[in-house]
Amino acid sequence: MDVQDLKPPKPLYLERVGFRGVRRRTLLETPEGPITLDLELDVYVDLDRSKRGVHLSRNIEAVEAVVSERRARSIEGLLRAIAKELLSRHGYAEKATVRARTRYYIDLEAAGIKGREPVGVAVTVSLTRSGVERWRVAVSVRGMTVCPSAQTTIAEEEGIRDPSKAPSHSQKVLLKGTVDTEKVMVRIEDLARALLLSFSAPTFTLLKKPQEARLILEAFTRPMFVEDVVREAAWRIAAIPYIPGDALLQVEAVSLESIHPHDLVAMLRSRVSEVRSLEPERS
Numbered sequence: 001m002d003v004q005d006l007k008p009p010k011p012l013y014l015e016r017v018g019f020r021g022v023r024r025r026t027l028l029e030t031p032e033g034p035i036t037l038d039l040e041l042d043v044y045v046d047l048d049r050s051k052r053g054v055h056l057s058r059n060i061e062a063v064e065a066v067v068s069e070r071r072a073r074s075i076e077g078l079l080r081a082i083a084k085e086l087l088s089r090h091g092y093a094e095k096a097t098v099r100a101r102t103r104y105y106i107d108l109e110a111a112g113i114k115g116r117e118p119v120g121v122a123v124t125v126s127l128t129r130s131g132v133e134r135w136r137v138a139v140s141v142r143g144m145t146v147c148p149s150a151q152t153t154i155a156e157e158e159g160i161r162d163p164s165k166a167p168s169h170s171q172k173v174l175l176k177g178t179v180d181t182e183k184v185m186v187r188i189e190d191l192a193r194a195l196l197l198s199f200s201a202p203t204f205t206l207l208k209k210p211q212e213a214r215l216i217l218e219a220f221t222r223p224m225f226v227e228d229v230v231r232e233a234a235w236r237i238a239a240i241p242y243i244p245g246d247a248l249l250q251v252e253a254v255s256l257e258s259i260h261p262h263d264l265v266a267m268l269r270s271r272v273s274e275v276r277s278l279e280p281e282r283s
């Protein structure tokens with residue numbers, strides 16, 4: 001009998017046992033065409049109290065079986081297939097959890113500028129043997145803000161009639177949106193776009209002089225606190241129609257303040273239904 005199958009000295013249930021950071025490249029045959037993804041995978045199963053260890057090589061065999069098939073049409077399909085493969089190879093497990101970290105490229109249009117922009121992605125599925133499927137999609141993006149407080153102060157002090165023409169401090173903001181759902185997975189593109197449009201202005205990989213000027217002028221007409229960015233992002237995420245009302249969303253912004261040696265953070269957590277129930281103040 002394998003050591004793994006022996007009764008453990010202390011028979012305690014383990015929620016997750018597996019490998020973290022398994023690197024694999026895969027090709028997804030998506031409806032928009034083939035996408036190659038470099039994945040960093042975490043692959044876990046639970047372990048009941050009767051067994052000392054998980055037969056861990058099977059976690060890699062499950063990944064290899066699915067990744068080499070190259071049949072997945074989406075990251076959702078790929079992760080669900082690996083989770084099912086884990087449960088089939090570990091007859092003693094009740095739950096499989098698979099997490100993939102990767103980078104997507106999103107078509108973005110703002111201030112009349114078009115670009116294909118990188119976003120950080122982490123998708124987690126947890127699947128039980130009875131078929132309960134839970135998803136967590138987290139997308140991280142970068143944008144810029146213009147501070148409304150400094151802009152107003154300077155406009156008043158300098159007698160500048162149109163505040164958007166007053167200088168202010170502007171900084172890069174790291175914004176992360178996470179949505180937890182059952183059964184349906186939030187599309188990465190939808191979550192990414194909701195976040196990218198929640199800044200004073202998004203960042204673009206390529207900016208020629210006229211575009212750079214237009215982006216900055218646009219940003220100065222949309223000054224935002226870091227709190228405004230988080231609320232705007234929550235609002236836009238909740239506006240994604242197919243997300244169930246009981247889904248949980250979390251938005252966190254880290255503003256790399258240009259005038260301080262430290263950063264500024266704002267975070268909100270809410271049920272999507274709660275955000276949807278608010279009537280926006282007409283600005």
Ligand SMILES: Nc1nc2c(ncn2[C@@H]2O[C@H](COP(=O)(O)OP(=O)(O)OP(=O)(O)O)[C@@H](O)[C@H]2O)c(=O)[nH]1
Pocket residue numbers: 002004052053054055056057058
């Ligand atoms: N459960 C457990 N396994 C470990 C640990 N350290 C190393 N291993 C793994 O043990 C694995 C080999 O055991 P198994 O996966 O059972 O390999 P096997 O018995 O040849 O294959 P199966 O017949 O599928 O069980 C290696 O892939 C190691 O990664 C540990 O701390 N706990």
Ligand SMILES: [Fe+2]
Pocket residue numbers: 002004055
């Ligand atoms: Fe084994």
